Amino acid sequence: MTAACTVHGQDTLPRLFRHVVAQRGDAVAMREKDLGVWRPVTWRQYGERVRRVGLGLVALGLRRRDVVSVLADNGPEWLYTDLGTMSAGGVTNGVYTTDSPRQVEYIVNDSGTRFFFAGNDEQLDKILEVRDRCPGLVKIVVFDVEGLHGFKDEQVMSLDELMELGARYDVEHPGAWDPLVELAKPEDLAILVYTSGTTGPPKGAMLSHRNILFQLGYADFIAEPRPGDQQLSFLPLAHIAERTFTVFYPLRTGATVNFAESIDTVPDNIREVAPAVFFAVPRIWEKFYSGVALRMRDATRLGQLAYRWALGVGMRVAQCRLEGRQPPAGLRMLFRLAELVALDNVKRSMGLHRARGAATGAAPIAPELIRWYMALGIDMREVYGQTENCGLATAMPADRIKLGSVGVARPDTEVRVSPQGEILLKGPHVFLGYYKNAERTAQTVVDGWLHTGDVGRIDANGFVTITDRMKDIIITAGGKNITPSEIENQLKFSPFISDAVVIGDQRKFLSCLVMIDHETVAQFAQERSVPFTNFASLCRAKEVQDLIWTEIERVNKQFARVETIKKFRLIEELLTAEDEELTPTMKLKRTFVNRKYKDVIDAMYDERSGR
Amino acid sequence: MADALLQVRNLETFYGPIMAIRGVSFDVERGRIVTILGANGAGKTTVLKTVSGVMDPQKGTVSFDGREIQGMDPDRVARLGLRHVPEGREIFPFLTVAENLRMGAFTRGDAAGVAADLEMVYGYFPVLKAREQQRAGSLSGGEQQMLAISRALMARPAMMLLDEPSLGLAPRLVKEIFEIIVRINREHGVTVLLVEQNANMALHIAHYGYVLEVGRIVMEDTCARLLDKDDIKEFYLGVKEQSVRGTRRWKRKKTWR
Numbered sequence: 001m002t003a004a005c006t007v008h009g010q011d012t013l014p015r016l017f018r019h020v021v022a023q024r025g026d027a028v029a030m031r032e033k034d035l036g037v038w039r040p041v042t043w044r045q046y047g048e049r050v051r052r053v054g055l056g057l058v059a060l061g062l063r064r065r066d067v068v069s070v071l072a073d074n075g076p077e078w079l080y081t082d083l084g085t086m087s088a089g090g091v092t093n094g095v096y097t098t099d100s101p102r103q104v105e106y107i108v109n110d111s112g113t114r115f116f117f118a119g120n121d122e123q124l125d126k127i128l129e130v131r132d133r134c135p136g137l138v139k140i141v142v143f144d145v146e147g148l149h150g151f152k153d154e155q156v157m158s159l160d161e162l163m164e165l166g167a168r169y170d171v172e173h174p175g176a177w178d179p180l181v182e183l184a185k186p187e188d189l190a191i192l193v194y195t196s197g198t199t200g201p202p203k204g205a206m207l208s209h210r211n212i213l214f215q216l217g218y219a220d221f222i223a224e225p226r227p228g229d230q231q232l233s234f235l236p237l238a239h240i241a242e243r244t245f246t247v248f249y250p251l252r253t254g255a256t257v258n259f260a261e262s263i264d265t266v267p268d269n270i271r272e273v274a275p276a277v278f279f280a281v282p283r284i285w286e287k288f289y290s291g292v293a294l295r296m297r298d299a300t301r302l303g304q305l306a307y308r309w310a311l312g313v314g315m316r317v318a319q320c321r322l323e324g325r326q327p328p329a330g331l332r333m334l335f336r337l338a339e340l341v342a343l344d345n346v347k348r349s350m351g352l353h354r355a356r357g358a359a360t361g362a363a364p365i366a367p368e369l370i371r372w373y374m375a376l377g378i379d380m381r382e383v384y385g386q387t388e389n390c391g392l393a394t395a396m397p398a399d400r401i402k403l404g405s406v407g408v409a410r411p412d413t414e415v416r417v418s419p420q421g422e423i424l425l426k427g428p429h430v431f432l433g434y435y436k437n438a439e440r441t442a443q444t445v446v447d448g449w450l451h452t453g454d455v456g457r458i459d460a461n462g463f464v465t466i467t468d469r470m471k472d473i474i475i476t477a478g479g480k481n482i483t484p485s486e487i488e489n490q491l492k493f494s495p496f497i498s499d500a501v502v503i504g505d506q507r508k509f510l511s512c513l514v515m516i517d518h519e520t521v522a523q524f525a526q527e528r529s530v531p532f533t534n535f536a537s538l539c540r541a542k543e544v545q546d547l548i549w550t551e552i553e554r555v556n557k558q559f560a561r562v563e564t565i566k567k568f569r570l571i572e573e574l575l576t577a578e579d580e581e582l583t584p585t586m587k588l589k590r591t592f593v594n595r596k597y598k599d600v601i602d603a604m605y606d607e608r609s610g611r
Numbered sequence: 612m613a614d615a616l617l618q619v620r621n622l623e624t625f626y627g628p629i630m631a632i633r634g635v636s637f638d639v640e641r642g643r644i645v646t647i648l649g650a651n652g653a654g655k656t657t658v659l660k661t662v663s664g665v666m667d668p669q670k671g672t673v674s675f676d677g678r679e680i681q682g683m684d685p686d687r688v689a690r691l692g693l694r695h696v697p698e699g700r701e702i703f704p705f706l707t708v709a710e711n712l713r714m715g716a717f718t719r720g721d722a723a724g725v726a727a728d729l730e731m732v733y734g735y736f737p738v739l740k741a742r743e744q745q746r747a748g749s750l751s752g753g754e755q756q757m758l759a760i761s762r763a764l765m766a767r768p769a770m771m772l773l774d775e776p777s778l779g780l781a782p783r784l785v786k787e788i789f790e791i792i793v794r795i796n797r798e799h800g801v802t803v804l805l806v807e808q809n810a811n812m813a814l815h816i817a818h819y820g821y822v823l824e825v826g827r828i829v830m831e832d833t834c835a836r837l838l839d840k841d842d843i844k845e846f847y848l849g850v851k852e853q854s855v856r857g858t859r860r861w862k863r864k865k866t867w868r
Contacts, residue, residue, distance in 0.1 A: 121856075121861055122861035125855055125859070128856060147860035147861070522633075525621075525634070526623065526633070526670070529620065529621045529670075529671070529672075531620045531621055531636035532634075532636055533821065534828060534829055534831055534867060535829070535867065537831075573868060574866065574867065576864055576866060578864060579866075
């Protein structure tokens with residue numbers, strides 16, 4: 001672990017940031033949409049604002065290693081705070097905006113947060129509600145104070161006020177900034193990332209500058225950076241993947257980050273931005289695919305034919321790539337034609353026509369989906385990692401693709417499988433441990449090997465396949481081991497199924513709970529003239545039940561008999577990210593779902609019930 | 612539903628390329644008052660217009676008393692006993708009040724019955740009697756609304772579609788009009804489909820309610836239960852739990868549970 005991890009010759013994030021700001025000057029670092037216009041922020045402005053926030057925090061009494069928590073939607077202010085905090089010697093911790101006041105309270109106290117940044121009045125209310133029980137809290141800073149004039153509070157200030165304070169401090173203490181920037185050492189704690197904790201309370205993973213810089217050092221594999229590259233930021237910054245992609249990755253590449261206006265406008269924003277590289281979780285990739293599938297159903301007969309033909313050609317090209325050979329010249333010509341006829345338009349409709357690289361991770365994805373993107377001519381790569389190793393451990397190499405695997409180990413990364421079948425990782429990316437939780441740290445990192453909690457295997461060529469989370473493995477009453485996520489991923493590939501949880505631990509057979517995709521199923525019902533009113537009535541419609549059963553049967557065919565699903569129920573509530581059933585990335589939480597829908601599940605195993 | 616006088620199934624209605632109603636299904640039971648709530652632009656008026664034949668649906672069926680009426684001309688729908696009282700009254704301003712009312716009965720041949728019903732509506736709205744010979748255009752907004760309802764009533768409809776009867780009226784008048792709607796329903800068994808932005812009033816007089824959002828139904832229940840839902844309270848009744856700061860500008864996310 002002695003390898004020096006540097007990017008542009010710098011070994012900590014504050015130094016790297018100062019370095020690139022000096023280099024890039026008036027180039028555009030980010031854009032944010034304001035009243036319908038994308039407004040740029042240059043690297044120079046970015047640098048000044050980071051400095052003001054950092055010095056403002058120092059003026060408020062920030063000490064080294066003090067934790068600063070940010071509860072805000074993605075935007076430039078988040079980044080000013082992140083780098084401002086780290087440059088001043090503090091530690092930044094992102095909190096999910098979907099968290100409840102109770103969860104915010106837990107994280108603030110567990111992390112010993114002294115300074116809390118809230119995005120707007122809604123997020124401010126959460127911390128105000130619980131601050132009496134947060135004794136360590138010194139100051140609350142609000143990014144957007146709209147709707148807060150008339151509100152006065154000793155403990156609360158605006159970001160503008162903080163930056164003014166920082167500017168004054170700068171004038172009064174000339175020369176204070178540079179020594180601060182130099183303060184951090186590579187092995188120092190840089191950020192805290194709380195993991196969602198499907199079992200037990202969330203834990204704060206400690207990541208060092210070295211962890212992050214190591215990852216940045218090899219970050220170009222998805223696509224070689226080019227000047228003028230655009231990115232879109234819309235997944236939660238509290239997640240390590242989006243944090244790396246939005247905040248850290250551009251420090252290396254110089255790409256411009258564009259912030260989506262809201263999660264609802266992402267499809268429009270992608271088309272406007274036309275990103276060069278795009279990272280998303282499978283759910284987003286599934287949504288794009290469903291969108292295209294739906295549009296094609298409404299397309300003219302000719303359009304459908306053209307699409308089907310072009311996709312067929314694309315699939316053949318993709319197959320060549322999968323087999324590791326060049327497509328023959330004739331097929332290449334045909335593909336060019338297919339692009340002109342249909343594929344280019346499909347990509348344009350998704351906003352991915354300029355995407356040179358695309359990556360998926362943070363959750364399992366159906367191989368068919370990757371194949372579909374490859375057929376469109378999008379270089380889609382699956383990556384694997386977790387918060388505890390700063391996000392990235394394996395990735396699909398460009399020249400050798402093995403669908404269903406998560407690729408091979410990244411450079412300087414060791415991967416092996418424990419006798420229990422658990423995936424273990426070693427390398428400069430392995431985290432410092434859980435914050436103030438030596439016991440869990442000792443269980444997780446043993447002799448330098450990070451125990452991922454994932455079960456998987458490695459083939460002779462080094463391709464890693466993840467089968468499931470260790471604790472999720474189902475052992476049926478018959479004693480058969482089943483990895484539910486393999487089945488769930490196949491189910492999710494259906495445009496009608498948003499997510500599914502397979503059940504069967506200690507049971508006689510497998511069953512599942514399904515969350516339908518509201519849009520596509522509603523459209524299906526409309527097309528078939530199936531009457532429905534609200535979400536629950538849509539779920540109860542016999543035709544919808546039959547539709548989902550057909551989708552399940554289709555998946556059942558791909559698995560052995562003991563692994564087929566015999567019964568299912570639909571989740572009749574339209575869940576949102578605020579609901580505890582879902583993670584912030586909209587995955588159903590297995591344990592929670594098992595608990596909450598216990599009655600529904602038990603009913604499926606009641607001898608007297610039918611399908 | 613047991614005895615649905617009006618059955619709407621998978622209705623889709625467009626304004627040019629814009630889909631205003633995106634698959635709406637609902638029932639109105641005979642003898643009931645049913646309300647459709649929704650914000651501006653949710654598609655409430657479009658639903659009524661499609662039911663009464665003013666607009667034609669792209670898809671879906673509307674059955675009235677067991678008979679499919681979608682796409683039928685509005686005058687034929689009216690003759691079947693389904694009367695639409697449009698938003699903004701739309702009375703005949705240059706005719707007198709009495710003439711307006713008689714226009715409402717143009718489909719009927721029984722002079723005696725018409726005369727009796729004239730007395731009935733004057734009973735409900737004495738002010739119309741007082742203004743009998745006045746031009747309708749000179750009436751106040753509230754009186755015009757009364758006239759519009761009365762005119763529809765003159766046809767002895769089995770069902771009335773009321774589009775925002777409270778629009779632009781003083782609170783006292785709103786109360787009065789809603790009371791009359793309840794009486795008409797009770798005393799004459801007229802089934803009512805009521806579209807309202809005044810959710811509080813509508814939920815208190817109706818038996819059953821649907822919530823329409825961007826062209827789709829997101830919630831349905833008895834009005835008693837709807838009044839109890841958090842989303843209805845916050846988004847339709849303006850009841851907000853106070854935040855720690857005392858005021859709250861941001862809105863919760865709607866979940867429609």
